[in-house]
Amino acid sequence: MALQQIxxxxxxxxxxxxxxxxRSAGGLLRITIDWPWQGPASEETFVTVEDCEKxxxxxxxxxxVDGVDYKRLEVSSPGIDRPLRHExxxxxxxxxxxxxxxxxxxxxxxxxxxxxxxxxxxxxLERDAANTGWQIVWSxxxxxxxxxxxxxxxxxxxxxxxGFTLDELREARLAPVVDFKGRKPKVxx
Numbered sequence: 001m002a003l004q005q006i007x008x009x010x011x012x013x014x015x016x017x018x019x020x021x022x023r024s025a026g027g028l029l030r031i032t033i034d035w036p037w038q039g040p041a042s043e044e045t046f047v048t049v050e051d052c053e054k055x056x057x058x059x060x061x062x063x064x065v066d067g068v069d070y071k072r073l074e075v076s077s078p079g080i081d082r083p084l085r086h087e088x089x090x091x092x093x094x095x096x097x098x099x100x101x102x103x104x105x106x107x108x109x110x111x112x113x114x115x116x117x118x119x120x121x122x123x124x125l126e127r128d129a130a131n132t133g134w135q136i137v138w139s140x141x142x143x144x145x146x147x148x149x150x151x152x153x154x155x156x157x158x159x160x161x162x163g164f165t166l167d168e169l170r171e172a173r174l175a176p177v178v179d180f181k182g183r184k185p186k187v188x189x
Contacts, residue, residue, distance in 0.1 A: 003068055007031060010062045014055055016047075019078045019085075027071025031059065032078050037092040047077035084172040090125065090134055097175040098125045100136055102168055121162060122175055128163050135163045 004021060011018045011033055020032040033055055035045045056075040063070065084090055084098065105117040123138030141157035144150060 006062055006066050006068065007059065010059050011055060014058060016051070016055060020083060023070075027069070028074065029063075029068075029070040029072070030074045030076070031055070032076055032083075034078050034082070037088060052076055079176075080174065080178065081176040082174045084174070087166065090166070090172075093174060094125055094127065096125055097122065097177055098136065099171075099173050099175050100164070100169055101171045102164070103170045104168075106162075119170075123160075123162075126161075133163055133165055135161045137161045 007021055008018050011031070015036070016033040017036045018031070019034050020030075022028075022030040022032075024030065033051070034047055052075040056073060059075065060073060063073070081099075082089075084093060099120070099122045102119045102121075105119050106115075121136050121138060123136040126135050126137055127133075128135045137159055139157045139159050
């Protein structure tokens with residue numbers, strides 16, 4: 001049986017989603033798990049150390065039975081910069097700040113204020129107007145520092161949007177935003 005299949009069957013059998021499998025030098029096998037998404041109305045649950053420990057024990061057994069060669073096994077949660085790979089990941093994180101990297105520069109299709117050879121973007125993930133694809137919306141305005149005064153005469157930078165398909169992406173991740181004042185509840189539209 002292939003490594004991907006063994007790990008996926010074990011992880012999903014325990015009730016988790018497989019986010020990523022990574023093999024590194026020195027025999028390290030790194031598995032990233034998350035709780036399955038239950039839909040927009042559900043409350044967000046987080047992977048704990050106990051969850052990782054449970055999956056680790058079961059994976060050690062499964063990998064040993066199938067004779068998979070590895071030196072060290074790590075099971076972890078996706079963290080604050082979670083990779084987005086599948087359509088369901090994008091559906092789950094609509095409205096969140098994400099970082100994307102395109103496979104190819106935008107080229108001549110870049111109209112207006114965006115450089116034609118730009119490949120990296122950070123903005124809010126949204127469904128496109130036709131509700132068939134995805135878009136990222138951002139503003140190139142400089143970030144306001146805490147305590148900084150802003151002139152009322154200052155004209156805000158315009159919002160920009162870039163539509164994309166999953167095939168055009170090299171990588172997509174949640175943008176790692178740390179707020180030390182505590183979690184804010186998601187605003188339901």
